[in-house]
Amino acid sequence: MNRFSLSLEHVEPFVPHREIDALAEETRQVVARVHQKSGPGSDFLGWLDLASSTTAADLQAMNEAAQALHDHTDAVVVIGIGGSYLGARAVMSALSHNFTGKGPDAGAPDIYFAGNNLSEEYLAELLDILQEKEFGLVVISKSGTTTEPAIAFRILKKMLEERIGREAARQRIIAITDARRGALRTLADQEGYRSFVIPDDIGGRYSVLTPVGLIPIAIAGHDIAALVHGAAEMEDLTCPARTFWENPAAQYAAVRNLLYRKGKKVEILVNYQPKLHYFAEWWKQLYGESEGKDGKGIFPAAVDFTTDLHSMGQYIQEGERILFETVLSVEEPTRQVVIPDDPADLDKLNYLAGKRVDEVNKMAELGTLLAHVDGGVPNMLISLARLDEHHLGQLIYFFEKACAISGYLLGVNPFDQPGVEAYKRNMFALLGKPGFEEETKKLRKKIKK
Numbered sequence: 001m002n003r004f005s006l007s008l009e010h011v012e013p014f015v016p017h018r019e020i021d022a023l024a025e026e027t028r029q030v031v032a033r034v035h036q037k038s039g040p041g042s043d044f045l046g047w048l049d050l051a052s053s054t055t056a057a058d059l060q061a062m063n064e065a066a067q068a069l070h071d072h073t074d075a076v077v078v079i080g081i082g083g084s085y086l087g088a089r090a091v092m093s094a095l096s097h098n099f100t101g102k103g104p105d106a107g108a109p110d111i112y113f114a115g116n117n118l119s120e121e122y123l124a125e126l127l128d129i130l131q132e133k134e135f136g137l138v139v140i141s142k143s144g145t146t147t148e149p150a151i152a153f154r155i156l157k158k159m160l161e162e163r164i165g166r167e168a169a170r171q172r173i174i175a176i177t178d179a180r181r182g183a184l185r186t187l188a189d190q191e192g193y194r195s196f197v198i199p200d201d202i203g204g205r206y207s208v209l210t211p212v213g214l215i216p217i218a219i220a221g222h223d224i225a226a227l228v229h230g231a232a233e234m235e236d237l238t239c240p241a242r243t244f245w246e247n248p249a250a251q252y253a254a255v256r257n258l259l260y261r262k263g264k265k266v267e268i269l270v271n272y273q274p275k276l277h278y279f280a281e282w283w284k285q286l287y288g289e290s291e292g293k294d295g296k297g298i299f300p301a302a303v304d305f306t307t308d309l310h311s312m313g314q315y316i317q318e319g320e321r322i323l324f325e326t327v328l329s330v331e332e333p334t335r336q337v338v339i340p341d342d343p344a345d346l347d348k349l350n351y352l353a354g355k356r357v358d359e360v361n362k363m364a365e366l367g368t369l370l371a372h373v374d375g376g377v378p379n380m381l382i383s384l385a386r387l388d389e390h391h392l393g394q395l396i397y398f399f400e401k402a403c404a405i406s407g408y409l410l411g412v413n414p415f416d417q418p419g420v421e422a423y424k425r426n427m428f429a430l431l432g433k434p435g436f437e438e439e440t441k442k443l444r445k446k447i448k449k
């Protein structure tokens, strides 16, 4: 197996080994319950063995659809929000050049994202950019009725149809949605768009390894087979046949619950690679939506170090002691930059001359970890050999599996998200959507008070 490791060494001062060991048997039973599909929300466990059951033919169908768009466009807009957006963005961003946004496939279209906010300025500026481009659209919505992507799709589809005609536009649109239900399914069938299905038993935030994530990732030129293979390896490493001490997802889930019980209510996912910023956004959604309910749940936060050491570092070191950190460490960067010698040495950096920038980054990482642990912030450390499709696949499945286990240990259903409906009801009522008349009256009264 390619290198992936979880170190609990720096939680030991806060949660001794014997306390973790005492939770091992309960956690092992939870892993079994996840696989027996006997816990709450068990209709949404389709992601559990998805990676190992994805066939070469599945991958080929996705790669072919992606290639068709790749070959006929110089830009693709990926439309979706939440679980229908963050996974693709997380993987693409982790695998792409920091500045061009491209992966190793220089001929891949530029990728833009839309439908993940309601900013008019964002859309207007996207339309400006697309004026100059031969573009295509990938529209992703499981329900097929989510307002943000639906508005973006309506606007971008119109632009595309006016530019190249309705028939040609159909060839440049891929829809990813439910097999049977929802407005997007109806539209895709009527218009004859090439379409892919989000399985019924996989919720948005667990869907990155379905066409939801894989199609956009393939369009950007990345190796989706390696991503799926990495996830399948982690599937094996976290299966019920493994003992607690062999299963990193079980250990991570158990430790974060033990920390939570000791008052550590905020988990900060730390990275030292700007490319992992969106991976942390994906992780925040996975854990926030899965665990934040019934008045419970660890609040998932994220920082990009060393950047945020100059902003959030003070709070983490000395603020309220309700925090713990999980550090994502990438052992080997793909590029090398060496710090040069300077005879004048006015900046006093010659002691670093000849060292790679990554050596400095790694010492910042270790120094920060030790300082934060000394300051009362437990740290877990996840190390990946490098940022590539294989390791990202491992990491994705690791966090998905751990999230399910952790949710059950916490005593919540990690697969529903009833709380996200509240803002939608208010927004629809305020906008006067048919069917929301009673809510509109109630809200108007509230606003007047």
Ligand code: PA5
Pocket (backbone or CB within 6 Å): 081, 082, 083, 084, 140, 141, 142, 143, 144, 145, 146, 149, 203, 204, 205, 206, 289, 417
């Ligand atoms: O995880 C979830 O279920 C949500 O974040 C959804 O993915 C998000 O609300 C988008 O929903 P849909 O794919 O139905 O447009």
